[in-house]
Amino acid sequence: MTITIAQHSAHPLTVNRLGYGTMRLTGLQIWGEPANRGEALEILKIAVGAGVNFLDTADYYGEDVTNRLIAEALHPYSPGLVICTKVGATRRPDKSWVPYNSPENLRASIENNLRTLKQEQIQLVHLRLMGHGAVPLAEQLGAMYEMQQEGKILHVGLSNATRAELEEGLQLGPIATVENMYGYAQRTTVQLPHGANPGGEEVLDLCEQHGIPLIPFFSLVHGLPNAGDKLAAIARKHHASEAQINIAWLLHKSPWILPIPGTSSLAHLRENIQAAHIQLSTEDMAFLA
Incomplete structure (x- = not known):
C-alpha cells in the first residue's frame, strides 16, 4: 500500500502507507538522549530496511536528538526515503512546549533541521500550530512558502490543525499533508498540558476531498487505554x-x-510493521465504528 504526497504538484512523493x-x-x-542509543539507531536501520520510507521528526525532539540519530543511522539517505520534520514550536529548560x-x-528552525539532518532541502515540513497568538497563520505560512520558493523546503504541511485552520491554510497556498492526533479511541480534540490537540476526525473529510494525506500521531498513546471491549474483541479474532488493530483500523x-506509529522498542517496531498486513473485513470495520 502506498500513498502520494502533493499528488498534483510538480514533485509528488510516493511512500509506503506505514x-x-x-x-x-x-x-x-x-527530552535528552535515549536510554539505549544503540537500539535507537538499530530501530531506524531496521525500519528502513523493512520498507518504511517515511520518517517523522522535529528538531525540538530531544532537543535535536532524533535528527542526529537519523543522520547517524541513515546518512547518506537511500533514494525514496522521505524525512518529514516540524517547525513552529520549541522546548524550554523546564521541558514545556511553547510556540516558536x-x-x-521558522527560518532558524529550518536552517537547524537542514544542518542536523545533513540535507540541502527538506522534502516535507509541517508547521506545528499552537494557537495563532501574536503571529497570524497567514504570516506563518507566508514564511514557509518563502523558504519553499528558495528551495529549502519541497512541500509544506500543517500539524495540530483545526478544521478552521486547515480551511484557512487551503486559501493561502498548497497544503501537502496534515498531521493530527488520531486513533481508534482518540478521534476528536484532546486537552493536553501544552494545549489542545485537534483530532483527525475533524479534518479527515477535508483531507479526502483535497487529496491530502492525514498523518496520525499519538494514536497508540492516548487512545488505547480508553478503547473499550470492541478493539480487544477484534484483536482476539486476528490473534x-x-x-x-489500532494501526490496521x-x-x-x-x-x-x-x-506513523513510534516506539523505542525493536519488538514493538516489528509488531507495528506486521500490523500493516492485517486485513480487517467490512464486518470488522462496522463492528469497530
Whole structure:
C-alpha cells in the first residue's frame, strides 16, 4: 500500500502507507538522549530496511536528538526515503512546549533541521500550530512558502490543525499533508498540558476531498487505554495486539491516512510493521465504528 504526497504538484512523493514517528527515540518526556542509543539507531536501520520510507521528526525532539540519530543511522539517505520534520514550536529548560513561530523563528528552525539532518532541502515540513497568538497563520505560512520558493523546503504541511485552520491554510497556498492526533479511541480534540490537540476526525473529510494525506500521531498513546471491549474483541479474532488493530483500523479507515506509529522498542517496531498486513473485513470495520 502506498500513498502520494502533493499528488498534483510538480514533485509528488510516493511512500509506503506505514511510516515511523521518531519522537519516542528520545529520553523521558521527549527530552535528552535515549536510554539505549544503540537500539535507537538499530530501530531506524531496521525500519528502513523493512520498507518504511517515511520518517517523522522535529528538531525540538530531544532537543535535536532524533535528527542526529537519523543522520547517524541513515546518512547518506537511500533514494525514496522521505524525512518529514516540524517547525513552529520549541522546548524550554523546564521541558514545556511553547510556540516558536515568527518568520525569524521558522527560518532558524529550518536552517537547524537542514544542518542536523545533513540535507540541502527538506522534502516535507509541517508547521506545528499552537494557537495563532501574536503571529497570524497567514504570516506563518507566508514564511514557509518563502523558504519553499528558495528551495529549502519541497512541500509544506500543517500539524495540530483545526478544521478552521486547515480551511484557512487551503486559501493561502498548497497544503501537502496534515498531521493530527488520531486513533481508534482518540478521534476528536484532546486537552493536553501544552494545549489542545485537534483530532483527525475533524479534518479527515477535508483531507479526502483535497487529496491530502492525514498523518496520525499519538494514536497508540492516548487512545488505547480508553478503547473499550470492541478493539480487544477484534484483536482476539486476528490473534493480534490492540495496538496492531489500532494501526490496521487507521489503514482501513481511509486510503488517505498514513500512520506513523513510534516506539523505542525493536519488538514493538516489528509488531507495528506486521500490523500493516492485517486485513480487517467490512464486518470488522462496522463492528469497530
